[in-house]
Amino acid sequence: MNNWKISLKNFLHKPLYAFLSIFSLSISIGLLLGIQQLDTSIQNQFENGLGKVEMVVGAKGSPLQLVLSSVLHIDNPTGNIAFSEVEKMAKNPLVKSAVPISYGDNYKGYRIVGSTLDFDKLYDAEILEGRAVETSMETVIGNDVAQQLGMNVGDTFLSSHGLTENSIEEHNQSFTVVGIYKPAYKVIDRLIVTTLESIWDVHNHEDENHEEHKPLEDEEHEDEEHEHKDDSDHAHKEEEHVQDHNHDEEHEHDEEHDLVHVDDRKVTSILVSFRNPMGLMTMPRTINANSNMQAALPKYELERLFRFTGVGVKAISWIAYIILLISCITIFIGFYKMVRERAFDLALMRTYGASNFQLFRIVAIEGILVLLISLFFGFVFSKIGLHFIVNIFKSQFQQDIILTFSAHQTVQTIFIVMFIAMVSILLAILPLFKMNISNIISNEK
Structure with a gap:
C-alpha cells in the first residue's frame, strides 16, 4: 500500500476544495512574508542611506x-x-x-x-x-x-x-x-x-x-531731467547738488549690492x-x-516615521493572520468532512489489515501536501507583490529598494503557519482513533 499515491488521489478527488484551501492559505502566507520583508528592507535602506550624517x-x-x-x-x-x-x-x-x-x-x-x-x-x-x-x-x-x-x-x-x-x-x-x-x-x-x-x-x-531692460529706464529718466535743466541758475545749482547727492547714493547702493551679492548666497x-x-x-x-x-536628528526622525508606519504594518499583519485563521478553519472543516464521508473506505481498509497509524498518515499526508503547496505559492505571491511595490517606489521617488531577507522573521512566520495548519489537520483526523469499524460497515450495508 503506497500512502503517498492514495493521498494524492484523495487530494485530486475534489479539486475545487483543494484550490480554495491552497489559495486562501497562500494569500495569508504571501501577505505575512511580503509585508515583513518590505518593512525590514525599507528600514535598513533608510538607515543605511543616512551615511555619516548625524x-x-x-x-x-x-x-x-x-x-x-x-x-x-x-x-x-x-x-x-x-x-x-x-x-x-x-x-x-x-x-x-x-x-x-x-x-x-x-x-x-x-x-x-x-x-x-x-x-x-x-x-x-x-x-x-x-x-x-x-x-x-x-x-x-x-x-x-x-x-x-x-x-x-x-x-x-x-x-x-x-x-x-x-x-x-x-x-x-x-x-x-x-x-x-x-x-x-x-x-x-x-x-x-x-x-x-x-x-x-x-x-x-x-x-x-x-x-536686461533697466538701463532703458535710466535713460528715459535722464532725458526728463535734461528738459528742466535750463529753468534758472539757482535751479541748475540745486539740480547739480541733487545729482551729486544721487550719484553718491547710487555709488553706495552699488557697493551694498555687491556686498549683498556675496553675502546673499543661499544653501x-x-x-x-x-x-x-x-x-x-x-x-x-x-x-x-x-x-x-x-x-x-535623522535617526530620531526616522524612528518616529517607523513608529507611524509600523501601525500600518501591524494592521496588514493582523489581516494576514486573520486570513490564516480562516484558511486553517477551512482546512479543518474540509478534512473533518472528508473523514466523515470516507469513513466506510477507511473502515474497509482497517478490515484488510491497515493500522490506525497508516490511516492517520494517509489523511495527514494530504494535509501536508496542501500546506507545502501553499507555502510555495505564498513565496511566489510575496515576490510578485514586492516586485510591484519596488517598481512603484522607483518610478515615483527614484528609489531602488534593495530587498533584505530576514532569516529569523521568515523562519518564525513559517513556523507559526505550519503550527496552526498542523493543529487544524490533527483536530480534523482525531475521529479516526474513535472509529467503530463494525457499526460503520453494517450501516453502510
Whole structure:
C-alpha cells in the first residue's frame, strides 16, 4: 500500500476544495512574508542611506521633511539658509564636518545637488570612472543615474527647474559629466553631484536676464531731467547738488549690492557630523531655541516615521493572520468532512489489515501536501507583490529598494503557519482513533 499515491488521489478527488484551501492559505502566507520583508528592507535602506550624517540644519519647518528632503532626497526642501551659517557651523569645536548642500533642479527626475568635495565622504563614495569635480558646471553622477540614463563621462545635459522631470523650464547653461561613482547602495547612487558655485551660477544667470531692460529706464529718466535743466541758475545749482547727492547714493547702493551679492548666497541645508556625543546632545537644542534655523536628528526622525508606519504594518499583519485563521478553519472543516464521508473506505481498509497509524498518515499526508503547496505559492505571491511595490517606489521617488531577507522573521512566520495548519489537520483526523469499524460497515450495508 503506497500512502503517498492514495493521498494524492484523495487530494485530486475534489479539486475545487483543494484550490480554495491552497489559495486562501497562500494569500495569508504571501501577505505575512511580503509585508515583513518590505518593512525590514525599507528600514535598513533608510538607515543605511543616512551615511555619516548625524544632524541636519535647515530652514524652519517640519524636521521630518528636512531629513527626508536633505538626507534621503524623497521630499521637498523646507527653504534656504544663508551660506554664512555654514562657515559658523564649521568653526564650532564640537563639529567634525559641516557639509552644505543646495538643490532645486533635476535632470530627467534625478536631483542635482551642489555641495563641496566632502559630500561623497559622507557616503564613502568612490570614483569608478573619470575624476572629481574641479570647476563650475562639472558633475559626478551616481551609478544608478549612469545605468538608468545611459550616461558616460564627457556627456553634457541641461538641467530643469524643480525636483520632478520637466522639459519646459530648462536652464540655458549645460552641465558636463566628468565622473561616475562606484555603486555605494546609498542615496548618492541616484544623485547628480556638482559644486555649490554651479547651482549659484545657473540661478544668478537667470536673475541677470530679468534685469536686461533697466538701463532703458535710466535713460528715459535722464532725458526728463535734461528738459528742466535750463529753468534758472539757482535751479541748475540745486539740480547739480541733487545729482551729486544721487550719484553718491547710487555709488553706495552699488557697493551694498555687491556686498549683498556675496553675502546673499543661499544653501538648502547643512549636513553635520560631530567629534563627540556632546555636540549631538547640546547643539540641536541650541540651534532650535536661539536661531531662525532648525536642527533635526535623522535617526530620531526616522524612528518616529517607523513608529507611524509600523501601525500600518501591524494592521496588514493582523489581516494576514486573520486570513490564516480562516484558511486553517477551512482546512479543518474540509478534512473533518472528508473523514466523515470516507469513513466506510477507511473502515474497509482497517478490515484488510491497515493500522490506525497508516490511516492517520494517509489523511495527514494530504494535509501536508496542501500546506507545502501553499507555502510555495505564498513565496511566489510575496515576490510578485514586492516586485510591484519596488517598481512603484522607483518610478515615483527614484528609489531602488534593495530587498533584505530576514532569516529569523521568515523562519518564525513559517513556523507559526505550519503550527496552526498542523493543529487544524490533527483536530480534523482525531475521529479516526474513535472509529467503530463494525457499526460503520453494517450501516453502510
